[in-house]
Amino acid sequence: MSETMGDSEIKQLEKIGKTAVADLKKEENPKITIPLRGLSNVYFEKKEKVIRLGDKTSQRTLLNVAHTKKFMQTTMIAALCKRLLKAQKHASLREAYYQLKHSVGDGHENTFEGQEESDPLIEDMETLLHVLREKLHLSADRRGYLYGNIQLEDRGDIIDCSKLGSGGFGIPSTIEEIKFKKVTANYVLVIETAAMFERLIEEKFAQKNKAILVATQGQAARGCRRLINRLANEAKLPIYVFTDGDPYGYYIYSVIKQGSINLAYLSDQFGTPACRFLGMQMSDIKKYKLEKVTEKLKDLDRKRLEEELKYQWFQTPEWQKELNMMLTMGVRIEQQALAHKSLEFVAEEYLPEKIEKEDVLP
Amino acid sequence: MSETMGDSEIKQLEKIGKTAVADLKKEENPKITIPLRGLSNVYFEKKEKVIRLGDKTSQRTLLNVAHTKKFMQTTMIAALCKRLLKAQKHASLREAYYQLKHSVGDGHENTFEGQEESDPLIEDMETLLHVLREKLHLSADRRGYLYGNIQLEDRGDIIDCSKLGSGGFGIPSTIEEIKFKKVTANYVLVIETAAMFERLIEEKFAQKNKAILVATQGQAARGCRRLINRLANEAKLPIYVFTDGDPYGYYIYSVIKQGSINLAYLSDQFGTPACRFLGMQMSDIKKYKLEKVTEKLKDLDRKRLEEELKYQWFQTPEWQKELNMMLTMGVRIEQQALAHKSLEFVAEEYLPEKIEKEDVLP
Numbered sequence: 001m002s003e004t005m006g007d008s009e010i011k012q013l014e015k016i017g018k019t020a021v022a023d024l025k026k027e028e029n030p031k032i033t034i035p036l037r038g039l040s041n042v043y044f045e046k047k048e049k050v051i052r053l054g055d056k057t058s059q060r061t062l063l064n065v066a067h068t069k070k071f072m073q074t075t076m077i078a079a080l081c082k083r084l085l086k087a088q089k090h091a092s093l094r095e096a097y098y099q100l101k102h103s104v105g106d107g108h109e110n111t112f113e114g115q116e117e118s119d120p121l122i123e124d125m126e127t128l129l130h131v132l133r134e135k136l137h138l139s140a141d142r143r144g145y146l147y148g149n150i151q152l153e154d155r156g157d158i159i160d161c162s163k164l165g166s167g168g169f170g171i172p173s174t175i176e177e178i179k180f181k182k183v184t185a186n187y188v189l190v191i192e193t194a195a196m197f198e199r200l201i202e203e204k205f206a207q208k209n210k211a212i213l214v215a216t217q218g219q220a221a222r223g224c225r226r227l228i229n230r231l232a233n234e235a236k237l238p239i240y241v242f243t244d245g246d247p248y249g250y251y252i253y254s255v256i257k258q259g260s261i262n263l264a265y266l267s268d269q270f271g272t273p274a275c276r277f278l279g280m281q282m283s284d285i286k287k288y289k290l291e292k293v294t295e296k297l298k299d300l301d302r303k304r305l306e307e308e309l310k311y312q313w314f315q316t317p318e319w320q321k322e323l324n325m326m327l328t329m330g331v332r333i334e335q336q337a338l339a340h341k342s343l344e345f346v347a348e349e350y351l352p353e354k355i356e357k358e359d360v361l362p
Numbered sequence: 363m364s365e366t367m368g369d370s371e372i373k374q375l376e377k378i379g380k381t382a383v384a385d386l387k388k389e390e391n392p393k394i395t396i397p398l399r400g401l402s403n404v405y406f407e408k409k410e411k412v413i414r415l416g417d418k419t420s421q422r423t424l425l426n427v428a429h430t431k432k433f434m435q436t437t438m439i440a441a442l443c444k445r446l447l448k449a450q451k452h453a454s455l456r457e458a459y460y461q462l463k464h465s466v467g468d469g470h471e472n473t474f475e476g477q478e479e480s481d482p483l484i485e486d487m488e489t490l491l492h493v494l495r496e497k498l499h500l501s502a503d504r505r506g507y508l509y510g511n512i513q514l515e516d517r518g519d520i521i522d523c524s525k526l527g528s529g530g531f532g533i534p535s536t537i538e539e540i541k542f543k544k545v546t547a548n549y550v551l552v553i554e555t556a557a558m559f560e561r562l563i564e565e566k567f568a569q570k571n572k573a574i575l576v577a578t579q580g581q582a583a584r585g586c587r588r589l590i591n592r593l594a595n596e597a598k599l600p601i602y603v604f605t606d607g608d609p610y611g612y613y614i615y616s617v618i619k620q621g622s623i624n625l626a627y628l629s630d631q632f633g634t635p636a637c638r639f640l641g642m643q644m645s646d647i648k649k650y651k652l653e654k655v656t657e658k659l660k661d662l663d664r665k666r667l668e669e670e671l672k673y674q675w676f677q678t679p680e681w682q683k684e685l686n687m688m689l690t691m692g693v694r695i696e697q698q699a700l701a702h703k704s705l706e707f708v709a710e711e712y713l714p715e716k717i718e719k720e721d722v723l724p
Binding site for chain 2: 089090091092094095096098099101102110139141142143145146152153154155157158159163164165166167168169170171172173174177178194195198199202292293334336337338339340343
C-alpha cells in the first residue's frame, strides 16, 4: 500500500465538497459543472486517432428542485469514493449502489432507486475529475485472460504468467495496481475467442515467439482494455489484434484501438491507437485456400458493414478496401476456421508469417 | 505426457471402426447403438441424488439411406478423437467442425453442413463410450476463475493459487489433466458473481478461512463443474454454493448439485450431490435486516419459481419452504446486497457464521 496512491484523487473529491460548503457560506447556490457525454459532444481526433469528448458542459445546482436529489447523490458518490480510497478497498458498481441506498437519516425516501441512478453519476465523476473509476476504487465487471512472457506484481504476489498451465491469469476488473515486473515479450497478441487462446497456449506459442496472449472473450472489458493500453504505453510493446473476420470482430478491434463513444472522456487510458489488425483478413481466404470454410454474411452483418464503412476511424484506404471486399465476397471467416488446414497451422504458419511480413491493417 | 493417458479411450474408439469392418466382412449391416438422450430417457435417482439416463437406445445403420450420412459422420468424429488423443492435442468444438468439414475425397458435398451437425454427434460419442468429451480431447467454452488454498500441477507448471494477486487462475475448458498437488483448504466456496469473488480476494477470505474460491460467472461452465466435482470427490472437500437468492441462483445450484438434463449421461462426472446451498436464503433478509435492499420478483421469476417447486430435486422440506417463502415474500436478494451492511460484512460475519453453524440448505 503506497502512501501516495489515491492521494490526488482524494484531494479532487474533497474539493467537490469544500467548494459546495464555501458557496453555501457565501450564500451562493452550490454548483457542479460536468462535461456532457454522448454523441452530441464526441468527436474523432484524427491526429491522435482516438475518440474524444468536446467542451460542452452541463451544470447541476443544489437549489434547483430538478437538480437537488442528483446533487445530493453526486456528493454521496464522491464521499463513498473517498472512503474507499482511504480504506484501500474496492467496490463493484453493484456494491456501491447497495452501500448508498437508503442511508441518509431516518427519511423514508430512498437515496437511490436503482443502479440505473448510480451508474451514470459514477460516469459523471469520471468525466468531472478526468480519472478512471477504477482509480476511485469502483470496479466494472471482469472478463478475459492473460498468458505469456511477462511477470506481474499484484498485491504482493509475483506472478510468472508463462507458468500458469493451461489456465492463464484471470484479468481482474481493476488492473491499476498491477506492476509489470519483468517483460520478456516482443509483442502482445490480443485474441477474440478463449478457444483460440487455449489453442495458442497448447501450441506453446507464447514461449516460442516471446509473446503475451490476451483473450478478450468477445468485446474487451474495461480491465482488459486498460491492460492492453498499459502494455502498449508502459511496456512499449507492439499490439496485434486477432479477431474473427466479420463486422463484429472489426468492431472489437476499433474499440480497443480508439476507444468507444461511451467512454470518449477516457480514451487516453482505454484506447490504444498504436495497435494493429492482424486478421482474419478477407485476403486470407484466397491466400490460404479457405474458401470452403467461410460463412455467408447475414443481413445483420451487411447492415453493420454499411455502418462501419461510414465510421471516421475506418476512413483509410486499407479499411475501405477490406470492408468493401467483404461486402463483395458476401462471406465472413472465423479465426477457428484456420483449423481446417491443421490445428497447428495458426501457430506455426499463419501468425508468425503475418507478423514477420507486417501483413496487418492500420 | 503419460503413456497410458487416453489409451483406453483410443481402444474404445477403435472398436467402433473394427466392429463396422467386421460386420461388412460378414456381409452384415454395420450398426452403432446409442443411448437416447433428452427428457424421454432421463430420470432423477433419489438415492444418489443425480439426474441419470434411462436405458432406451437408438440404432444407426450404414445401409439405411436415412442413416448413411450420420453413420459416416459418427465414424469421422471417432477418427478425429483418436487422432487428437494420439497427438496429445485438444480441439474446441468449433475447431473439430472445421477440421471435419469437407474433408472426404474430391466430392463436392460437405461432410458437415454446420456445427449443429457435429455437436450432437459428439454428445452421441460421449453417451456411447460413457466418457467425457474432454477425455476425447474436445473442449467446450471456458468460463470461471479459481483462487485460494490449493496448488495445482498443470502441463508441468506448479501453480500456487493463493498467490495469484487479484486475478486468480482462469479455469480452462478441460481440467482433466490438472493434478491437485497440495490442498490446504478446509472447504470450497462456489460463487455466482465475479464481483463477489473479487470482494473475497480483497478481504483475504481464502487465507483467513483456508478456503478455495471458485467463481462460476453465472451458470457454471463444464470445466468449472468438473473441477467442483473433482474437488469434492478427489480432494474430499465440502462444497458450499453461494449465489443470489433468486430462482436463477437456485437453478445454478441445482445444476452444480445433480447435473443437468442435457448431460444426464455424465452426471457422475459433472454433478456434485454432496454440495450444499449456503445462500442467499430468504431467512437472511430478516436475520440480517436486509429488507431495504431486496428487489421485487418479476413475472419471469415467479414463473421459474413455480417450475422449481415441481422439480423432483427440490422435493425436500427445506427447499419447499424456501421456494414458498420467496413466493410469499415476493422478493429476491442479491449476494452483493450484503454490501449494504459494510463491504467487509460478507467476509467477516455472513460467511463464517453460516459455515460454522451449518446454516445451509441440502
